[in-house]
Amino acid sequence: MSLTNLFHSLNIKGAEKSAPDESYEDYCVICMSKWENPKKLDKCGHEFCSDCIKQCFDKINPVCPICGMSYGSITGKMPPGRMDVTVDKWTEVPGYPGSGLIRISYSFNNGIQTHEHPHPGMPYHGTRRVAYLPNNHEGQKVCALLRRAFNARLTFTIGQSSTTGKDDQVIWNDIHHKTQLSGGMMCFGYPDPTYLNRVQQELASKGIK
Template sequence: MGSPVSFVFSRMAACGGTSKNKVTVPKYVWDFLTKESPTKLVKLQDENKVRILIDGETSEIYVLRLTTEAHVAGNGLSLARKALKALLKETEKELKKSQRFHELGGCMAFSDKSMEHAAAELHYRGGQAAFSRGQHSVGSRGLPGGSRDSRRDELAAEDDQENQCPICLGEIQNIKTLEKCRHSFCEDCITRALQVKKACPMCGRFYGQLVGNQPENGRMLISKDSSLLLPGYEKYGTIIIQYVFPPGIQGAEHPNPGIRYPGTTRVAYLPDCAEGNKVLALFKKAFDQRLTFTIGTSMTTGRPNVITWNDIHHKTNCTGGPQLFGYPDPTYLTRVQEELRAKGISED
């Protein structure tokens, strides 16, 4: 591996630019297409003699890259790109129809395997209860004495809800109220929930410190370049972050203990302004808590057992906008702080 400085300069030289063989797509659309209609995608690739790969991602989108076989006509790539965009548009329409169907039917998937999904289910049930109470109230007002009966029923329902554990949905046993958010649960229920994730199942507020499974032998190197100006932050210099990991062997907390993983070097950029330095401090916290990276399968190459980003999005290019993980991107510093907050990383 070359010196850190030469690596940084090589990455800087590669910043920016767009390509006619790339298409951006919202993550929810691509995930729906590959899960529900994979045959359509295979058919498109076969008919147009192309391969479609994920070339990068942001918090909301995938960047898809199309590659053609050598003997394909010159306009083949353009036609394949148009076909892909048409398929994505069709998929988005199907997804919206599916969502409307589930909303009308009152359907919502619930997984016992993930306590994180429980919060969404709890909000949904609470919304159903409020809707049911509202319907009952409207219907009662048209009857003599109905308003009084309706209000009594509403108060009774509210009392029942206050005594109901949001996790097991039964009457609260040995009430336990969380200190910061004041949400109450059965003591056994919340104890088990916090063992899975140290956060309130109702509001997501963190309790304790979240620690990830990022390899422990990595380094986070920081330098500043006053002559390198990022689009949108031309008044400031640039903070250059370099993450360096040597190769190693997966531990018990990783997907395949005992299997080797290769080393890697990643470079990211922040504007050297007050907000950029605030994000830098949060990045340091996340790195120290082993949350910045994990070991898994690369989204871009499909290679397993490698070091990958762990849902804290970094700007790995200087220019090119969000599609190429670069600047300008006016809301990036705000968005990444929200991602960090979701992992319990904040200033306080």
């Protein structure tokens, strides 16, 4: 969630203001006012007004609004769906010879948005997505973490499609998947030697370790 959307979600007084340039370090980025009873988060060290960060944690999710560091169990707003996993021993993932592949299939039917979605009571459009991992130790570990993220409703959300521009779509929620077997990083495919490490960092930022 962007800071702008965060301000509106929390409805905090002063959120429309811009912090003065001369001493930005003394200002809370949530309310854009001078700190009141400042609280420093112990893992990342970012500071906020105590009341602002409490509202953020209570009403949205226990993550730092600046860096995304997790401070508790995070639950997303993903609608009901399915995650199916199959193993193909005979198809190789580029960069991982002889490993075979793990195929993850996600499916979401059309449905009606609830109070936690952008337009409650309105229809949303489902989707189907397929992602790939190498079937080695690291790939199996990532697959298990992705299952935990799915169970925590973190993998998808409802919003505007970056591809079509249409609203009320089931879309990815900032956990990157490899949806192609080839083409490299720019095509969401392999080879990409740092992907498995990067996605574990993304998952860790959402409390999935």
